[in-house]
Amino acid sequence: MKTFSNYIGGEFTASKEWLPVFNPATGEQYAAVAESTPEDVSAAVEASRSAFRSWSTMPARERAAWLRKLAAGIAAKQEAFAQAETQDTGKPIRLSSTVDIPRSIHNFEFFADAATQFSSESHHEPGMVNYTLRQPLGPVVCISPWNLPLYLFSWKIAPALAAGNTVVAKPSEVTPHTAFLLSKVCDDIGFPKGVLNILHGSGAKVGNWLVDSPDFKAVSFTGSTAIGRQIAEKAGRALRKVSLELGGKNPFVVFDDCDWERTLDAAARACFSNQGQICLAASRILVQGTVFDKFKTDLLKRTAKLVQGDPTDPATEQGAVVSKAHYEKILQALETAKSEGAKILCGGNARKMTGSLQNGWFIEPTLLEGLSMNSRTNSQEIFGPVATLQSFTSEIEALELANQSQYGLSASLWTQNTSRVMRFSDAMRAGIVWVNCWMLRDLRTPFGGVKESGLGREGGWDAMRFFTESKNVCIAE
16 A cells, blocks of 8 residues: 655655545545654754755745756656546546646746746835845745645645745645655655655644644645635734635626537536536536527536546546545535425436446536525535526626625636626626636736635736745935
8 A cells, every 4th residue: 555654854754643545436545644743743844944044045046947857857757647646536537637737847837937037126216226125935834725636736836935935835635646746756856855845634633733833934725715714814813924715606607699619618617627626617607598598408418428437547527526525515515405496407416336436436417407596505615516507687687696606716708799798807706707718827817716715816926926025125325
């Protein structure tokens, strides 16, 4: 059985306690991951503190070179990383190999460039000049979720390192495999010791200990709104920087002048990619009444064609959900939807598999209608292959329905009317508005949400600014 140990101060450390790691497609344990102790946290703190001075004063081009070595190290073992991600998460190998791992490589490459381009500002007046330094904070904490394990792990680590900070990073204990492989890459390339420390273990214990530690200058967290709120409260009391990327209940708004085939293809992807386990998933499909019935019929046809099966098969489009606990949570949410009067258009149940997959955690892609926007199903994040459909009659109603959520992460708008695009995009209460597209990302742009979808922004200069402190220097004549 595989074991995934901590990586502290450039060394793999022994562990006293271990947690089981399961393959979601089979329901079987295939590995054990370290359950870190307070002593492990203290060791990681000391390692990151000791390494900070040399890393933070290293020329930016040298830090960038190390980030490129990390990217190259992943790329050299890209197939192994993709297989590990699929084994850990239950997602199709076609997704791991074409999205998750390539994006992780790109994250390090992008912020390697950012390290050399991030600049100070200066302001001149007669007799004086002001210039602003952007200085690294010190040791920081990065906590990432289980749905896009290496993708989001690297999305946090890369800018923190690029800006000159040392990092203690905690991946989800549910999906630790690729984070462990990243620590192996660090070891292989001789990455500077103590600059990146990877601690495994439960969020309830290890995550809390990291957030509570007074030695960290900032916390970057992606996960549930409930946990994010707890972190924000602790960070507020400690007057510590915090970046939170939390939940979403994202609207996908379809007008009758949309590009029909393109919109349908995007809707199926937005609802069911990664088994709906994406914070940006389209879980509320809002369709203009004049085309509602036809859109529903055509979307059901596309959903019925989705291939669900062995995640390691390149033909598979729908894999397993990540854990037994999450599987049961989604099934309970479906029972709630039924009790609220939902009409099940397709799915609505666990998918019974055969052979080696018979104990796997598979759920049918599910479309529902007939629910009010105030229902629990339409207001609470399910984070699974479940979406609802609802019709609207006017642009004003569409906007009201889209904004009727405690969340505000993203929205997707489908129309050929440029004036409508401008009005709708301006009035949407969301951090990201996609027009005639979904999940099209440019790493230079800010990423994050409003309301209960989070605080702060990641990506581009926003990430570099978060991981630095500004200092103004004024020099008189």
